[in-house]
Amino acid sequence: MNMTERDRDRSTQRARILKTDLQSESDDIISQRLYSYLSVMGLTSEQAEQWQVRAQFGGGNATQVFARLRLLISEHWQRGVDLPQSGITDASVMPRLRYWLEPTHEQGAACLKTLFDTPPIHRRSMIFDRWDN
Amino acid sequence: MAHVDGHIYPWARSAIWRRLLLLLLIFIPSIVASEFMAGILPHPGFAFLDDILVVVFGLLFGWISIGLWTSLCGALIMILRPNRWISLTAPSRDETKDERIKRPCTAVVMPIYREDPNRVAAALEAMYRSLQVLDRELDFDFFLLSDSDEPDAWVDEEVAWASLRKRLGGNVRIFYRRRRTNIKRKSGNIADFCRRWGANYTFMIVLDADSLMSGETLVSLVDTMHRNPGVGLIQTVPSTVNQNTLFGRLQQFANSLYGPVFSAGLHFWQLGDGGYWGHNAIIRIEPFRQHCALPRLPGKGMLGGEILSHDFVEAALMRRGGSSVWLAYELKGSYEESPPALLDELKRDRRWAQGNLQHMRLIFARGLNVSHRVVFINGIMSYVSSLLWFVFLLLSSTEVILRALIPPNYFPHAHMLFPVWPVWNPFWAAGLAGFTMALLFLPKVLAVMSAVFQGRTGEHGGFLRLLLSVLIESLFSIVLAPIRMLFHTLFVLSIFVGRQVHWGAQTRGDASTGWRDAFRYHVPGTLLGIIWATTVYLFSPGYFWWLIPVMGSWVIAIPVSVWTSRTSPGAALRRAGLLLTPEEVSSPPLLKDFRNTFARLCSEPPKLHGFVAAVVNPGVNALHCALLRERHGTINEEVAMSRRRILIKALKEGPDALGSQERMTLLSNSDVLSELHWAVWSLREDKACAWQLDTIRGNG
Numbered sequence: 001m002n003m004t005e006r007d008r009d010r011s012t013q014r015a016r017i018l019k020t021d022l023q024s025e026s027d028d029i030i031s032q033r034l035y036s037y038l039s040v041m042g043l044t045s046e047q048a049e050q051w052q053v054r055a056q057f058g059g060g061n062a063t064q065v066f067a068r069l070r071l072l073i074s075e076h077w078q079r080g081v082d083l084p085q086s087g088i089t090d091a092s093v094m095p096r097l098r099y100w101l102e103p104t105h106e107q108g109a110a111c112l113k114t115l116f117d118t119p120p121i122h123r124r125s126m127i128f129d130r131w132d133n
Numbered sequence: 134m135a136h137v138d139g140h141i142y143p144w145a146r147s148a149i150w151r152r153l154l155l156l157l158l159i160f161i162p163s164i165v166a167s168e169f170m171a172g173i174l175p176h177p178g179f180a181f182l183d184d185i186l187v188v189v190f191g192l193l194f195g196w197i198s199i200g201l202w203t204s205l206c207g208a209l210i211m212i213l214r215p216n217r218w219i220s221l222t223a224p225s226r227d228e229t230k231d232e233r234i235k236r237p238c239t240a241v242v243m244p245i246y247r248e249d250p251n252r253v254a255a256a257l258e259a260m261y262r263s264l265q266v267l268d269r270e271l272d273f274d275f276f277l278l279s280d281s282d283e284p285d286a287w288v289d290e291e292v293a294w295a296s297l298r299k300r301l302g303g304n305v306r307i308f309y310r311r312r313r314t315n316i317k318r319k320s321g322n323i324a325d326f327c328r329r330w331g332a333n334y335t336f337m338i339v340l341d342a343d344s345l346m347s348g349e350t351l352v353s354l355v356d357t358m359h360r361n362p363g364v365g366l367i368q369t370v371p372s373t374v375n376q377n378t379l380f381g382r383l384q385q386f387a388n389s390l391y392g393p394v395f396s397a398g399l400h401f402w403q404l405g406d407g408g409y410w411g412h413n414a415i416i417r418i419e420p421f422r423q424h425c426a427l428p429r430l431p432g433k434g435m436l437g438g439e440i441l442s443h444d445f446v447e448a449a450l451m452r453r454g455g456s457s458v459w460l461a462y463e464l465k466g467s468y469e470e471s472p473p474a475l476l477d478e479l480k481r482d483r484r485w486a487q488g489n490l491q492h493m494r495l496i497f498a499r500g501l502n503v504s505h506r507v508v509f510i511n512g513i514m515s516y517v518s519s520l521l522w523f524v525f526l527l528l529s530s531t532e533v534i535l536r537a538l539i540p541p542n543y544f545p546h547a548h549m550l551f552p553v554w555p556v557w558n559p560f561w562a563a564g565l566a567g568f569t570m571a572l573l574f575l576p577k578v579l580a581v582m583s584a585v586f587q588g589r590t591g592e593h594g595g596f597l598r599l600l601l602s603v604l605i606e607s608l609f610s611i612v613l614a615p616i617r618m619l620f621h622t623l624f625v626l627s628i629f630v631g632r633q634v635h636w637g638a639q640t641r642g643d644a645s646t647g648w649r650d651a652f653r654y655h656v657p658g659t660l661l662g663i664i665w666a667t668t669v670y671l672f673s674p675g676y677f678w679w680l681i682p683v684m685g686s687w688v689i690a691i692p693v694s695v696w697t698s699r700t701s702p703g704a705a706l707r708r709a710g711l712l713l714t715p716e717e718v719s720s721p722p723l724l725k726d727f728r729n730t731f732a733r734l735c736s737e738p739p740k741l742h743g744f745v746a747a748v749v750n751p752g753v754n755a756l757h758c759a760l761l762r763e764r765h766g767t768i769n770e771e772v773a774m775s776r777r778r779i780l781i782k783a784l785k786e787g788p789d790a791l792g793s794q795e796r797m798t799l800l801s802n803s804d805v806l807s808e809l810h811w812a813v814w815s816l817r818e819d820k821a822c823a824w825q826l827d828t829i830r831g832n833g
Binding site: 026029033036037040041042061062063065066067070089090092093094096097099100101102111114115116117118119120121122123124125126127128 | 274295298299304308310324327328329330331332333422425426427428750751752753754755756758759760803804807811812814815816818821826
């Protein structure tokens, strides 16, 4: 039986992963992870600490904290900035990519605007010319 | 099918006379040499064996004489410099930039398959900057066309490309595309580009992953194609560069000294019926698209299926379509690398042997130009000649042994009054052998003479160093040739019998051959050489010494293979000023730029790379997800469940528990990969360490 991907219940999928008891519960570990994540993305120490606090506000296990971070990334960096439409379900993809490309928002946005541009595709055939023609 | 009569080309008549001349130069001396060989063989002999020996010798003699006559013509061309049929001009600065922008761009396409991403990125960057110096970068679009099907290679390519785009600036036109399905390998990759984007460009310049071309060369090729609308393809003659092992430097030196002379000679015979070597060439896209799609050869054996050596066939089809194909033997600024070790070269030769032997199916194809049929035969003989050489040795050894075992028949015919004594002329044999060796080494002499007349000895360290280098290179070629012969014979026989000879992936860079590998691949040849030589010695000690140059090489193949694969002897010779090439004596800016960029990229290895980086690194994950084209519509529930199972396995057991196919499954869907990314960062400590989260600090 076929099913449309977008029809699937994503929270159910996440819950299935949670049920396998894999997520971290320790606040210290979660803090370190958040800081590492934000540092790898290219944020300064000060910025990383600020975002760390915001993501951990409200507590919860690691899955919940990172889900909150994901939402914050999606909302913050999309504000007032024109990013390419990707059609990807995870809305944090383009903001994360923009920030990874360049430390400043403006430079990253400029690079991202043209990164996925390709020349137009005008499909034409390329078929073998038979020997007996 | 377009067909254009040859006589309408201004060079067509000249081409006919030149090729007739070559035919005579090959045919007549081969007949004479064969007669001489027949006279040398002992009388009375074994007639059947003798006949085969004479025929094989004649074929081999004709084959090696092609090299001599080609080099002779090439040397004369380089020294006398007669008019050329196509003039390759310096880059034009007359047109304004606005006028050039109105013309369609040229696409520079680089098909890659599991290549070192740093090397590829460094090459593209060096070439782009080379164009910037000429203010011609806007005339070219670069395409990185990937067929990589290995998870780490796929991700690393994307990261290298994005980093390259970042370094060069947001508006640079360097595009990355990875094919989902690898159909027809490299030729299919190029064809896919032509189908999708070919309409946007007039020309494409095809590169290999180890190719480099300077801005001047790229621009010269484009300008020449614009000025010569009947030309479909121009092939440059790449110089071998960046070799550090002894084996690599020997090939590099040989290419730099003998290559120009031989290429000039090739051009002399071929003119507008030239060949295509698969890379470092410019192609007119429209005739390529119309005429150069490749057939699939019928049959399931080694000689059927996809055409492996597609370049020769594409040149033949281009010519069949009415466009000429030229060899730009004088154009500099085109570079490539070569296999660093003997075993790597032989791995490559295994593929090439099958590709060339497949052309046996095309020799009599309708509509092809005679010269390209000859090119097919030439390619086939490149490998079949080794078999012929092996057969010659085998038959001559057999005759010698039979002669020792079977007493001579002094009265071979009935009613003879006087006996027929066996006659053997060793001095004649030595003379013929010496003449044959001269045939083999004269091209080297001609190349040296050409360098002297043109004042190019300084490019190789001076006259005395040049002579010494030629001596060293010749010595090694005498040792390596029989080893190559043995392997090529094995390849040809295995292809005819339909058995696959398995080799590992081709190595680029300086990875040396280990003793275990050398032993594994060379020991059969070593044992064969010992047994064969011993057997001949027991029956005919005199003939044993004739076999020493060949059997001796087989016996010492293992240490030769190991030692020549090392960089230390190569470096030692370079320090002594030997085996130098023009690019080593005075390195062009393109090569310097490439080496500096490559060194810089290699000095900054990321903490995580490949599949693990795509899962863990927020930026790499985002890049990979963004590059995946979203597939809309329904998917099979089994596929979705399979992905889910792999996702759970990855979280529970870590990346090392996943096979390559499982990793590719995860990498192929942005939703699943994104889920995995966030889930990994949320993992319990004991599970997270498998993903190396503890190594992530700062920029990863």
